[in-house]
Amino acid sequence: MRSPIYQIDHLVHRYHGQPVLDIDQLLIQPATIMGLAGPNGSGKSTLLKLMAFIMRPDEGQIYFDGVPALPFGSVVRFQVTLLTQEPYLMKRSVFNNIAYGLRVRGQGEDTAGRIHEALEMVGLDPERFSGRQWSELSGGEAQRVALAARLVLKPRVLLLDEPTASVDAVSSELIRTASLRARQEWGTTLVIASHDREWLYDVCDEVIQLFKGRMTGTGRTNMIFGPWQEGGDGGFHKRLGDGRRLIVPAPPHAEAIAFIDPAAFRILDSPADPVAEHEACIDGTITRLSLERHSGRLYADVRAGSMTLVVCVEAAHVAAMTLHRGWPVRLAYRPERVQWH
Ligand code: ADP
Numbered sequence: 001m002r003s004p005i006y007q008i009d010h011l012v013h014r015y016h017g018q019p020v021l022d023i024d025q026l027l028i029q030p031a032t033i034m035g036l037a038g039p040n041g042s043g044k045s046t047l048l049k050l051m052a053f054i055m056r057p058d059e060g061q062i063y064f065d066g067v068p069a070l071p072f073g074s075v076v077r078f079q080v081t082l083l084t085q086e087p088y089l090m091k092r093s094v095f096n097n098i099a100y101g102l103r104v105r106g107q108g109e110d111t112a113g114r115i116h117e118a119l120e121m122v123g124l125d126p127e128r129f130s131g132r133q134w135s136e137l138s139g140g141e142a143q144r145v146a147l148a149a150r151l152v153l154k155p156r157v158l159l160l161d162e163p164t165a166s167v168d169a170v171s172s173e174l175i176r177t178a179s180l181r182a183r184q185e186w187g188t189t190l191v192i193a194s195h196d197r198e199w200l201y202d203v204c205d206e207v208i209q210l211f212k213g214r215m216t217g218t219g220r221t222n223m224i225f226g227p228w229q230e231g232g233d234g235g236f237h238k239r240l241g242d243g244r245r246l247i248v249p250a251p252p253h254a255e256a257i258a259f260i261d262p263a264a265f266r267i268l269d270s271p272a273d274p275v276a277e278h279e280a281c282i283d284g285t286i287t288r289l290s291l292e293r294h295s296g297r298l299y300a301d302v303r304a305g306s307m308t309l310v311v312c313v314e315a316a317h318v319a320a321m322t323l324h325r326g327w328p329v330r331l332a333y334r335p336e337r338v339q340w341h
Contacts, residue, residue: 003066005030005157005189006051011060013046013213021046021213023060028191030156031183035200035207036193037219042210044193045085048159051191052082078105080157085165087146089134094119097134098149105153118152119145121181123174140171147175151182158182160192164199172196176203198288198301205293211257211341220292220299220310222260226251240282240305247280248338256340262299262312264337267323271330279332284309286327302329 006028013021021043028034036044049055053071061068069076089097098115119126122144150158164172182188194200200207207219228236228251237245248258275281284304291298298313317323
C-alpha cells in the first residue's frame, strides 16, 4: 500500500482557549474521496483549514506525503486547494477568475483550453459563461465557477467545505460528477465536509463522523437528539410522529444525544415475527439502499415518522435480495446498545 497522503497525529485546536478539535489519528490514502459528516459546529471547517495548511494546529502534527508540513509551506502550497463554504469570486469575468490561479502558479500555457475544460467539468457552457461578470451569476453558478477555478489547477488535494449548502439539486449532482472525475483523471484526493449525509455517501468512499471536535466512528452512526420523554412505565423514548416511538435507556441528562450503531438494528423477515425479550421494535419504510464501497456493506435508510435511521443490512437479506425501496419493514434492536454523548 502507498503511504497516506495525510497522516494526522494527536491534533488539537482551540479558539479562545476552547478546544474545538481533538483528533487522535486520521490517515487518508491518495485518491480517496473522504467525507466529513457532523452537525454545525462539530469542527469540520476547522479540520479542512488545518488540512489546507492555512492555519497552524495548537498541538499535534499533520504529515503530507509522509513529511511534516507547515502552514503556507512551499511543498503544500501548490498541491492543496480549499473551496470554502462561501466562495469568494473576484470582481472580474468568469474567465479571469478561473485564470487567476493558473497565472499565480506560472502555468500560463493553453489557459483558454484549460478554462474551457474546467467549465465543462462543472456543467457550465464555456461559450456562454467565460465572458460573464462575477455579478451575473446565480448562487449555484458562482459555486460551480469557484469549483472550476480549483479544478483547473488539477490539484493533488481538493478540500470542499459544504459544497452543496446553497445550491439546487442539479448543481449538487454536477459537483458530485466533477469530484469523481477529478479523482479518476488526475488521482486527486478529495475531502468533503457536508451535513448532507445522503449526498456525501453518494460521492465518498468513506465517511467519518465528527461530533464536538472528535471522531465518533463512521458517518453512518445514527445520531439522535432529544427531547427524551419519560413513559408511564419509567422507560424513556423519543416521539417520532405517526405514533412511533424510539425506546432508549435513561438518558444521562436532558440534552444527551443518543448514538446507535447501524449494526445494532436487525430487519425482521416479516413484521409479524416475534422480537426477543430485551428487544424493542420500530416500524418504518425503506427509502434508500446504498453500498459502502470500501467495506462492501449494504445499508438501508429507513424512514420512521420524522426520522431516518441508517441500518446495516444482514448478509441473509442481501443474499435473498428481499429488500426494496418503498417497502415497509420492522426493525428490532436492544435499547441497551444505545450510547450516550
Ligand atoms: P463546522 O464546520 O462543523 O460547522 P467549525 O469548524 O466551523 O464547525 O466550528 C467548530 C467550533 O469552533 C464551533 O463551536 C465554532 O463556533 C467555533 N469557531 C469556528 N471558527 C472560529 C473562530 N474563528 N473563532 C472562534 N470560534 C470559532
